[in-house]
Amino acid sequence: GDSVTQMEGPVTLSEEAFLTINCTYTATGYPSLFWYVQYPGEGLQLLLKATKADDKGSNKGFEATYRKETTSFHLEKGSVQVSDSAVYFCALSTYGNNRLAFGKGNQVVVIP
């Protein structure tokens, strides 16, 4: 079945540092890929998405490129801020499927 794997453990980094969160997937069909963000005490918000190979999703300084050859959708940001502290979830959905398959999420803590 469809599944998403995110790197283990929380990520702690200093303000203005470079952020990378790895995401790889397995899917039976041709998936759309998503990054969702959950700020403290809130629901999930869509951060960015990509619907076909080599597409780059971007929003709020975050980027992720749909790499079919490596089945990956890594999230990057060049210079993080304290306000980026949140939990980040990678997810996929395939056409005709009835759910989003989520990774386990990564807690990101940005220290001033």
Added chain:
Amino acid sequence: EAQVTQNPRYLITVTGKKLTVTCSQNMNHEYMSWYRQDPGLGLRQIYYSMNVEVTDKGDVPEGYKVSRKEKRNFPLILESPSPNQTSLYFCASSPRQGEAYNEQFFGPGTRLTVL
């Protein structure tokens, strides 16, 4: 404002006392779904609905019921809650058409504690 709303946001109850968590969306979306979020497990789907009167099980349906009598509402029912259902619950909806076909819009969450 386009949104998914859930009520209540916080609930503490006791084992065996039936409860309902409501979910409503104002975007005319066909698809609605319930997830639970647990530490170390991410989000897991409980039930989903493709349209009115059409519901189906997700990954972890045991102990839950749903109904979809109207397009905008999708309540989650716990007939006899148990402590292992203590969790953070999210409702989501999706248009299932156009560019946003697979995109899901989430409610703010309901934190449930079963004692």
